[in-house]
Amino acid sequence: MPNTMWHQCLEVLRDEFPAQQFNTWLRPLQSDLREGQLMLFAPNRFVMDWVNEKYLRRIEEVLKDLNGGQAPRVNMKVGSAPRNSEPVSRSEVSVRSSGAVQEESGSRVTEEEKGVAVSAGDNTSVRAKPSNPSYERRPVQVEGDIKHQSFLNEGFTFDTFVEGKSNQLARAASMQVAENPGGAYNPLFLYGGVGLGKTHLMHAIGNEIVRRKPGAKVAYLRSERFVADMVKALQLNAINEFKRYYRSVDALLIDDIQFFARKERSQEEFFHTFNALLEGGQQVIVTCDRFPKEIVDMEERLKSRFGWGLTVMVEPPELETRVAILMKKADQANVKLSSEAAFFIAQKIRSNVRELEGALRLVIANAHFTGSEITPPFIRESLKDLLALHEKQVSIDNIQRTVAEYYKIKVADLLSKRRTRTVTRPRQVAMSLSKELTNHSLPEIGDAFGGRDHTTVLHACKKIVELQETDPGIREDYQNFMRLLTT
Numbered sequence: 001m002p003n004t005m006w007h008q009c010l011e012v013l014r015d016e017f018p019a020q021q022f023n024t025w026l027r028p029l030q031s032d033l034r035e036g037q038l039m040l041f042a043p044n045r046f047v048m049d050w051v052n053e054k055y056l057r058r059i060e061e062v063l064k065d066l067n068g069g070q071a072p073r074v075n076m077k078v079g080s081a082p083r084n085s086e087p088v089s090r091s092e093v094s095v096r097s098s099g100a101v102q103e104e105s106g107s108r109v110t111e112e113e114k115g116v117a118v119s120a121g122d123n124t125s126v127r128a129k130p131s132n133p134s135y136e137r138r139p140v141q142v143e144g145d146i147k148h149q150s151f152l153n154e155g156f157t158f159d160t161f162v163e164g165k166s167n168q169l170a171r172a173a174s175m176q177v178a179e180n181p182g183g184a185y186n187p188l189f190l191y192g193g194v195g196l197g198k199t200h201l202m203h204a205i206g207n208e209i210v211r212r213k214p215g216a217k218v219a220y221l222r223s224e225r226f227v228a229d230m231v232k233a234l235q236l237n238a239i240n241e242f243k244r245y246y247r248s249v250d251a252l253l254i255d256d257i258q259f260f261a262r263k264e265r266s267q268e269e270f271f272h273t274f275n276a277l278l279e280g281g282q283q284v285i286v287t288c289d290r291f292p293k294e295i296v297d298m299e300e301r302l303k304s305r306f307g308w309g310l311t312v313m314v315e316p317p318e319l320e321t322r323v324a325i326l327m328k329k330a331d332q333a334n335v336k337l338s339s340e341a342a343f344f345i346a347q348k349i350r351s352n353v354r355e356l357e358g359a360l361r362l363v364i365a366n367a368h369f370t371g372s373e374i375t376p377p378f379i380r381e382s383l384k385d386l387l388a389l390h391e392k393q394v395s396i397d398n399i400q401r402t403v404a405e406y407y408k409i410k411v412a413d414l415l416s417k418r419r420t421r422t423v424t425r426p427r428q429v430a431m432s433l434s435k436e437l438t439n440h441s442l443p444e445i446g447d448a449f450g451g452r453d454h455t456t457v458l459h460a461c462k463k464i465v466e467l468q469e470t471d472p473g474i475r476e477d478y479q480n481f482m483r484l485l486t487t
């Protein structure tokens with residue numbers, strides 16, 4: 001049985017399980033096939049136990065089917081597959097083989113990195129959250145020049161985080177990390193769309209670590225800050241201090257890692273810091289707007305390391321959670337909000353929690369100034385402009401109808417499994433427009449197109465970007481759609 005069998009098995013499982021389950025438990029597994037025995041390597045004990053309990057039986061069945069009815073023996077252990085047991089990129093292999101901090105190759109600082117250094121300046125080190133009125137900054141125990149950079153928002157704790165189906169796993173994993181930093185989930189990689197609570201959870205972990213162990217060094221920063229500091233350190237000939245500082249913390253929290261894209265020197269520096277921390281048993285937590293493998297212009301070896309701990313998605317909250325969040329936020333602001341009013345707002349604002357909070361703040365401010373009670377008609381009036389904007393927002397439905405009409409095909413064709421060119425290209429265009437013009441995540445878009453996988457959507461988006469450069473017809477079509485849908 002060739003070792004690609006595991007990859008085929010993964011393809012089958014990918015279609016069977018929801019993306020979050022697949023990405024969290026199955027995708028990080030590595031395989032090694034020897035003498036009819038398939039060894040699966042899990043990044044940590046937790047993943048291993050979970051897979052054993054929940055998925056192993058199904059894995060065996062799929063392998064049996066793929067192997068003409070003969071089941072290979074499957075065993076699991078914690079660790080990484082031996083070198084060359086799976087097709088991995090060259091850089092990954094070299095990292096695995098060394099298992100230690102590598103010699104630095106001295107990548108150049110790119111123009112982009114210089115740009116970040118200038119724009120990040122000195123005062124933007126802390127992620128200001130203008131939408132949160134209770135935002136307070138608490139410096140944590142850090143040293144020297146970098147002191148001003150590491151702040152935790154005291155308002156972002158586990159207590160103030162409302163749990164729901166959409167964030168349950170992320171919250172549980174975060175709590176575990178806070179209780180046992182540097183333990184089984186290292187690194188913790190939290191990903192998901194904008195305004196869904198990734199930063200909140202990250203700060204909650206940091207705050208909890210400090211609460212449990214006063215004096216713990218927790219460094220929180222956005223990835224741009226890391227880039228800016230590194231460039232500055234290079235300019236000032238202080239790169240050793242930079243390294244020493246970042247490698248001395250108990251926990252390093254890096255927000256929005258996607259901004260490392262194309263910043264080669266920073267990626268390299270971060271890679272070494274990352275290795276040093278992991279080897280030292282120090283915790284690394286990273287947030288990103290997408291799954292590690294989907295980050296473009298990021299080194300493979302870095303992406304692969306992100307998957308060594310636990311990767312968890314934060315999804316958009318469903319209605320009940322949105323209501324609970326509104327009730328909690330109103331309570332924190334000492335405002336009485338009826339559940340009817342909370343439902344009304346939660347039904348209207350569905351994009352993300354940040355917008356939800358913004359809408360609530362607007363309603364509260366209006367009620368405060370006018371002395372009115374917060375009722376659905378009052379909310380409707382207060383949020384008039386915001387709701388008008390939302391109504392104007394493009395829906396996937398609308399995109400599908402517009403694209404189908406334009407190419408003279410049926411919407412059902414776009415959702416079907418048909419693969420003829422007359423259907424696949426319009427489908428890719430529609431997927432790409434959905435990504436560009438709506439707030440839906442890749443898995444949601446995939447679902448809306450006949451239950452396709454999020455990687456298919458990603459592929460469609462890339463393809464359309466490419467075609468717009470090489471095919472004037474597609475470029476013109478796309479521009480027409482943008483005009484049709486947004487004006």
Ligand SMILES: Nc1ncnc2c1ncn2[C@@H]1O[C@H](COP(=O)(O)OP(=O)(O)OP(=O)(O)O)[C@@H](O)[C@H]1O
Pocket residue numbers: 129131132156160161162163167192193194195196197198199200201256289325353354357
């Ligand atoms: N489950 C939740 N309970 C309470 N508040 C929440 C929850 N989820 C998000 N929020 C609030 O929503 C706001 C936006 O959250 P946050 O900044 O953590 O989002 P994010 O996922 O990091 O977004 P971005 O990708 O833009 O960085 C914050 O004020 C946060 O407190």
